[in-house]
Amino acid sequence: KQEVTQIPAALSVPEGENLVLNCSFTDSAIYNLQWFRQDPGKGLTSLLLIQSSQREQTSGRLNASLDKSSGRSTLYIAASQPGDSATYLCAVGGGNYQLIWGAGTKLIIKP
Amino acid sequence: NAGVTQTPKFQVLKTGQSMTLQCAQDMNHEYMSWYRQDPGMGLRLIHYSVGAGITDQGEVPNGYNVSRSTTEDFPLRLLSAAPSQTSVYFCASSLTGANTEAFFGQGTRLTVV
Numbered sequence: 001k002q003e004v005t006q007i008p009a010a011l012s013v014p015e016g017e018n019l020v021l022n023c024s025f026t027d028s029a030i031y032n033l034q035w036f037r038q039d040p041g042k043g044l045t046s047l048l049l050i051q052s053s054q055r056e057q058t059s060g061r062l063n064a065s066l067d068k069s070s071g072r073s074t075l076y077i078a079a080s081q082p083g084d085s086a087t088y089l090c091a092v093g094g095g096n097y098q099l100i101w102g103a104g105t106k107l108i109i110k111p
Numbered sequence: 112n113a114g115v116t117q118t119p120k121f122q123v124l125k126t127g128q129s130m131t132l133q134c135a136q137d138m139n140h141e142y143m144s145w146y147r148q149d150p151g152m153g154l155r156l157i158h159y160s161v162g163a164g165i166t167d168q169g170e171v172p173n174g175y176n177v178s179r180s181t182t183e184d185f186p187l188r189l190l191s192a193a194p195s196q197t198s199v200y201f202c203a204s205s206l207t208g209a210n211t212e213a214f215f216g217q218g219t220r221l222t223v224v
Contacts, residue, residue: 004153031210043115043201043215051210089153097142097161097208098169101153 002027004092006102014110015082021075021105023090028068032093035064035075037086038104044089048075080109113137117202117216124192124223132187132219134202142208143185144169145177147198148218154201160185161208192223 048064063076091099144159156169160179
């Protein structure tokens, strides 16, 4: 059974720092991995989707990498801003239409 | 461009009551799903649908029913609410399934007393 883990559960950093969020999964037989952002009281917003054949995806200040063999993905945020404060979730897509989710990392960027 | 619309945003139910959470999408997506989110846990799949007339169970289907009569709508019914169903519920849609980008509604915060 696929399990997805995100460590740490919470992270607080000063504005301007570059940071890395981690996501690990137990079964390397995945279709894709997605990173989402969740703001309090709001829905989830898709940030990046990495297909299993890809190693990384970039969008603006965000870069997500995927290493299937080691069961790991990282989300790199460059030059963090207070507006980046949110909970970041990763989800792994398998072959049965389902996404398996991590519990998220709550990120706080201090001005 | 509405995307995925969920109603209501908040709801309080008494144990044993029934209700329907509404979900509609205007992107002509084939795949729709319902998740619940509980503190400290990842989202868990309740039910999903790969197209009109086709539904299937996810990880935690007990106590919930769904139907998909149109491509646009995917309501979730709580048959007899229990305190264990207190949670935040999210509806999501994607073009063809877990291998395509998912779009989420704003969520419904449900409290069962």
